[in-house]
Amino acid sequence: MSLRTVLTIAGSDSGAGAGIQADLKTIAAHHCYGTSVITAITAQNTLGVQSVEGISPGMVAAQIDSVLDDIGADAIKTGMLFGEETIRAVVRSLEKRYGKAAQGGRDAAKLVLDPVCVSTSGHSLLPLDAVDSLRTELLPWATVVTPNIPEAEFLCGWNKGSIETVDDMKRCAAELAKKGVRWVYLKGGHMPLPKGDNGEKVVVDLLLDGESGEASMEERRFLDVKNTHGTGCTLAAAVASGLAHGKTVADAVSDAGDYVAAAIAASYPVGRGAGPVNHFHSLMPRSLPLPNHHSPTPFTDYLIRASGDAWTRYVNHEFPNSLAAGTAKLEAFLHFIQQDYHFLKQYARSNSLAAYKTEDMALMAGSNLIVDDVIKETEMHVKYCETYGISRDQLQAVPESVTNIAYTRYVLDVSARGDLLDARVVTAPCLIGYGHVGARLLSSTPGVTVNSNPDLNPYWGWIREYGGEWYQGCVKSGIELLEQTLAKSPVSAQRLDELARIFTKATELEIAFWDAAVEAGKKTRDEVMRHEGLPV
The missing domain is CATH 1.20.910.10 (Heme oxygenase-like)
Known part of the structure; x- marks a missing residue:
């Protein structure tokens, strides 16, 4: 088998729970070779983001060209893009490599767009003047966009808290699809829903086909734990890895959702705040092994x-x-x-x-x-x-x-x-x-x-x-x-x-x-x- 490669274009997290570091761990866990383009450097730990400093757009473009000219990419994932000029530098580099998005470039790039706008701790990671560029210039390149509920509301211009039901999620995803993205994977982790009468809660994730308008949903048990730092980055990198392996979008997002759920369940304490998920849960020693010939059960x-x-x-x-x-x-x-x-x-x-x-x-x-x-x-x-x-x-x-x-x-x-x-x-x-x-x-x-x-x-x-x-x-x-x-x-x-x-x-x-x-x-x-x- 040829080695599949995934390029991540994102910010660096010094705490290594999110950003480039989380992406590369996830890509490795999915048996792909990860390459990276750093758009910004953050001073960050489990307690939050203390400082952010951007990389020049020219340097971002140079990194992209360097990787694609030599190693190439079977799929690309974007995360924190820092500013408007950085977004435009990414789009120009994609056009240089793949042509126009509407003329087959999007299909060739297999771009998974994680629209990172605000950190979990509330720190702004994308200036307001860059949001229009993200919507109009980069979204049409996305094979899949993977917003959480606050990000989806933000991208659609809805008031915070507008999404309260699964039907609201469908309407928001449909509006996002009209902006040119092929598939919308709207994550419901910020809106756990009650299940039955025993206090159990579930998370509903929605995948919408931008062409047919058809939506499908997956339900997973909600785990009320604090170690969820970097879940958005991790999921998008997992989706990109799935696409690099040739999976359909539906299979790639379903498998990525399962991977992240298991990574949350297998997390362990790191730092004093919201710790990272366990990216290598499927590779590290386990208290419960996977089925094998010696222990099929x-x-x-x-x-x-x-x-x-x-x-x-x-x-x-x-x-x-x-x-x-x-x-x-x-x-x-x-x-x-x-x-x-x-x-x-x-x-x-x-x-x-x-x-x-x-x-x-x-x-x-x-x-x-x-x-x-x-x-x-x-x-x-x-x-x-x-x-x-x-x-x-x-x-x-x-x-x-x-x-x-x-x-x-x-x-x-x-x-x-x-x-x-x-x-x-x-x-x-x-x-x-x-x-x-x-x-x-x-x-x-x-x-x-x-x-x-x-x-x-x-x-x-x-x-x-x-x-x-x-x-x-x-x-x-x-x-x-x-x-x-x-x-x-x-x-x-x-x-x-x-x-x-x-x-x-x-x-x-x-x-x-x-x-x-x-x-x-x-x-x-x-x-x-x-x-x-x-x-x-």
Whole structure:
């Protein structure tokens, strides 16, 4: 493969979170070769911009010519351009290299324009007299312009705060497109919108086709963190890198949006103010590795590893071992199967809540499939109980035990209060753990007594169901859904720890659930039946 090159024309950030420095990091992270033209030098850190000094327009033009005459550029990105004469110097250099914008020059240049006007800290980065030149001379060169909401309002001459809804974003983007730009990618990070009734917020980014007028939108979870310095520069450089690789504009901006979201989630503190994003999050050592041949399910592996010995105690519990051996007391099995029936009802409700918490139809469909599988599983429990003379109505009337209530209410509470990932994680130990146990016991693991004769072991059917093809397929689908949910919602290291604590708590409650079955085995069958409210 030939090396793709991206030229960034922007200001220098001495704090290295934005500007030329952020651009070059981003370009490198996208496996392109970055070249640079510096338009201004800033004295800048995480607390703000203290001073700005421009580079002469002649020197800016000389830098552009030097790079393009020798190295060339598969795409170009502009950022802070300092002043009117600098903008005109850039336009003259583009015309010299590519011809007129309207006569094919724009298509050849593949210019991504980040209309840097004001820093996040409020420092003016583009004089008012230069804005007209930006609108009339440089915008027609842009394949994509990537304003945030304040920049879009400024470029259209709208009052600050005019954009309050997604429809306002569409109108503003359409007005920007009339100024000659081919595509408008209007970023919604300054206007997080509520999602559902659990306090979650999302960011809506809008891409408008300047020729057809058609708009598409992408929604990502809003991360309320302070390390967002340089996100505009970073996104525009990522879009330019995508175009350099030959991606369509739609794919380039979508991938860039995902890259920036993950960079924000993976950021770490730098300085005393608004720190930078983590430009090399995909290249640096990760607390959560990318899927690979050794670990195709890294999120699941992380959760299990983070639960410590709780997972080992759970999947090697004496109760399922006694079922495999056929030595479990009937009283223990009856208590378990009846309480598990009630647990599964709440489990189904939790997965229904998970479906409610997403607008991604594939993720919603995955939750619905889990509910369908749970219904099948509860019917297995009904058949077991009927074998022992317990009717469906009697099973339904059995009250939930205190242990079961503690577990099911935790699952429902986390699912109701949390987001989609919370609902997935809190239900994962049950799904995955039963799969581990079933597979382990069905394969007659050394050191565990297994009686696989169904005539001698009345519980062997239970082992066969959970170790068999149907349930193992459910586990595989559930893990894939868990991994996909995380992939579509990048999280910070702190959030990963929070999810691990939820997973561990649910695992401990699973252990308590099986402990209760063992305790029930110490009673007589009549005592168990009376306790469960069943006729003796």
